[in-house]
Amino acid sequence: MWQSHGFHMFPADHPGNPECVGAHHPERPCNGQRGKHPCGRWSVLASDGPVKLRAMFSRGMRNIGVACKASGLLVVDEDQPGAFREYAAGVGQVVEDTFTVTTAKGCHRYYRQPEGVELGNGVGALKGRGIDVRGARGLGGYVIGPGSVHETGVIYQPVDMAAPILPAPAWLVEALQAQPVAAFSGDHRKSLVSDGKGRPYKVLTGLVQTVLEATPGSDRNSRLFWSASRMFEHAGQGLFPSESGRAALLEAARRVGLADGEAEATLNSAHRNARGR
Ligand SMILES: [Zn+2]
Structure with missing residues (x-):
């Protein structure tokens, strides 16, 4: 259903499975990370094709991984509620309502990548503020998408299903390009x-x-x-x-x-x- 948002998706572990179905090394435990491990090479698997998606997601309970680069997304992951608005206020800006998904600890704010720049997973001037950014540099990053289940049982839920994904605001682009x-x-x-x-x-x-x-x-x-x-x-x-x-x-x-x-x-x-x- 999220193809209309331009999401390129891949299956990830779902905490309801008795064991992690992610493709990580078995000797590495997934302490605190159940429900987040991709089932395979996510950057290759990620697709917006309905047939491929149906096949990938029909193998049992799966969370949805969203590949930021392929989807043209820049996702601001806020672990401390209010941290992003606080940063914005500090530079005289207001955070407008873009498509947002609540997570176990905070929320993911989805933005469109700006034209001509590949903003990556670095945080630039946002460093040390409880904010993480997933973007397009290199292979890019991914986020666990709406409808997925966190290991605490919390569901990743869109605040407003109909909210548009806004272009990344200029002040955010600037902050991410700044070197801490x-x-x-x-x-x-x-x-x-x-x-x-x-x-x-x-x-x-x-x-x-x-x-x-x-x-x-x-x-x-x-x-x-x-x-x-x-x-x-x-x-x-x-x-x-x-x-x-x-x-x-x-x-x-x-x-x-x-x-x-x-x-x-x-x-x-x-x-x-x-x-x-
Ligand atoms: Zn795992």
Whole structure:
């Protein structure tokens, strides 16, 4: 029924099943997460086709997962009731009534992704406010959709079935694109680099810092390319595993607002370049 909203959906575990039917590793328990695990590779399964949906949802009790990217959605997940209105009021704005689904703890506010930008799962200026955002960066994120059941028995319920999904307001888009100040602090830099001491740490921290100091819209990619090239050289000499270097630089690229796809492409090209030497 939600296809009319443009939702691309996939089945997820339903807490009424004796055991989780999600496709996660059996050794990883789903403490507090029953009813949220996708039944398979959700980003591939997600569909708005009635035939495919009927087949996927006819295998027993299932919750509905909504893939944000495929659906063109930006969903604001508010865990602390009132937090989003409070943020809005602080920047002189009012939250208008968009399609909203109440959850066990708060609510999901559904917005349309803005044209030309892929807003991701980062929270930007909303950081630390009990607000989470699911969007379109990389594979994108998903939310458990209306009509689903939370493990507490609470049903994800639309506040108003007929409410339209509004375009993401400009002030929200701006807030999500802003880099939280803490991203540039020493503590954050450390958290990007797992091993906290020795030469490997120093080298990798320097490379991460080079990316973090980029100016959006001008030299992010060239800085990432330079740092990645050095990183692969050092990794090639066994200073640290290239996976750790890659993960740290990818996260730094995210912090300066580079889309995952773009950052991956730059990392891959730096890798090819380093191997060619
Ligand atoms: Zn599970």
